Amino acid sequence: MRHRTLGDLRVSAIGLGAMPLSIEGRPDERRALATVHAALDAGVTLLDTADSYHLPGDAPGHNEHLVAKALATYGGDTSDVLVTTKGGRGRPADGTWTITGSPAHLKAAAKASLKRLGVEAIGLYQVHKPDPEVPFEESVGALRELLDEGVIRLAGLSNTDTAQIRQAREILGDRLVSVQNQYSPAVRTAEPELRLCAELGLAFLPWSPLGGISRSSLDGPSRLRGEVRFGAFHEIAQDRGISPQQLCLAWLLAQSPTVIPIPGASRPETILDSARAADLALTEEERTRLDEAVAGA
Numbered sequence: 001m002r003h004r005t006l007g008d009l010r011v012s013a014i015g016l017g018a019m020p021l022s023i024e025g026r027p028d029e030r031r032a033l034a035t036v037h038a039a040l041d042a043g044v045t046l047l048d049t050a051d052s053y054h055l056p057g058d059a060p061g062h063n064e065h066l067v068a069k070a071l072a073t074y075g076g077d078t079s080d081v082l083v084t085t086k087g088g089r090g091r092p093a094d095g096t097w098t099i100t101g102s103p104a105h106l107k108a109a110a111k112a113s114l115k116r117l118g119v120e121a122i123g124l125y126q127v128h129k130p131d132p133e134v135p136f137e138e139s140v141g142a143l144r145e146l147l148d149e150g151v152i153r154l155a156g157l158s159n160t161d162t163a164q165i166r167q168a169r170e171i172l173g174d175r176l177v178s179v180q181n182q183y184s185p186a187v188r189t190a191e192p193e194l195r196l197c198a199e200l201g202l203a204f205l206p207w208s209p210l211g212g213i214s215r216s217s218l219d220g221p222s223r224l225r226g227e228v229r230f231g232a233f234h235e236i237a238q239d240r241g242i243s244p245q246q247l248c249l250a251w252l253l254a255q256s257p258t259v260i261p262i263p264g265a266s267r268p269e270t271i272l273d274s275a276r277a278a279d280l281a282l283t284e285e286e287r288t289r290l291d292e293a294v295a296g297a
Helices: 029-041 062-072 103-117 136-149 162-175 191-200 220-224 231-240 244-253 268-279 284-295
Strands: 003-006 009-012 046-048 082-087 122-127 152-158 176-180
Touching: 029 062, 029 268, 062 082, 062 103, 082 103, 103 122, 103 136, 122 136, 122 176, 136 152, 136 162, 152 162, 162 176, 162 191, 176 191, 231 244, 231 284, 244 268, 244 284
Parallel strands: 046 082, 082 122, 122 152, 152 176
Antiparallel strands: 003 009
């Protein structure tokens, strides 16, 4: 497993997005724990969770409890595992996603996450999404207070734009270490944020990194549905004898040395396949074909 830098830490080049283990369609606990354990077996040392990863209407923290239990029952050394969590979103019974970015809420949420994770300090804590009703500098100020209090060790952002990243950098300095935005072959609106992170040396954690790949293929039905636009991923993967998803993650890693994809998984087999992307090197010709396929999509 190759590694990348996040702040002053060395983490696996591929992380695990644990969200699918706790939301709708989630597996039973036995399979969920086996999925996290498989990730650890593969050398994954970055586990991404959030207090809002739970079924609609349930109490916050299902995923955090699950990740904590997986680490406690693993049986191997987990001292180098970084658990990153997020606060500021909720999931009421109607299934919507709410946003609450007030300093009081974020500080209380972080302390509740700290307790659920059972750690002395949260390794990386992120504002899940800017609250349009709260000045962004106030939300980031809560992260600064949590850092100063020792509740969290490092701070990050999620679903933010370049102006917000620069603003947070001014407030937090080098204690801001990451940005987690949606980015994939199908969704590249965060390209400016990815490039800014590369410039500033911030880790960029793409969520939903496989967008466009899992729904496309080279078969007849996909062609009829118009989902063959990423056919190059399938063609190269077929030639290599690997999955298109694994190739997609390797393509993401090639975008910048600060990119650390966090693909979701709900089965051990899925995360084991994803983890292999960390050691997959693309040829210049493959990279060009994939870039052209993405640019033309």
